[in-house]
Amino acid sequence: MxxxxxxxxxxxxxxxxxxxxALNVIWNxxxxxxxxxxxxxxxxIRKGKDKYFYSEDWGxxxxxxxxxxxFNPTT
Numbered sequence: 001m002x003x004x005x006x007x008x009x010x011x012x013x014x015x016x017x018x019x020x021x022a023l024n025v026i027w028n029x030x031x032x033x034x035x036x037x038x039x040x041x042x043x044x045i046r047k048g049k050d051k052y053f054y055s056e057d058w059g060x061x062x063x064x065x066x067x068x069x070x071f072n073p074t075t
Contacts, residue, residue: 010039022039022042025037
């Protein structure tokens with residue numbers, strides 16, 4: 001299976017189960033093009049006021065929490 005097909009399948013599965021999906025979009029060094037896109041399991045994401053937070057296990061306080069800013073296509 002191609003990487004694009006696998007990403008699409010994960011997005012569709014999350015949307016069907018959770019009603020949403022999450023992606024980690026990585027810009028190139030110049031900041032003018034998308035270099036990579038990764039799937040984040042939707043159940044691992046929490047929304048703050050103006051940020052998103054990721055944890056592999058929200059029930060484990062020792063698990064790292066990663067902070068993400070919302071995607072902005074103009075940056």
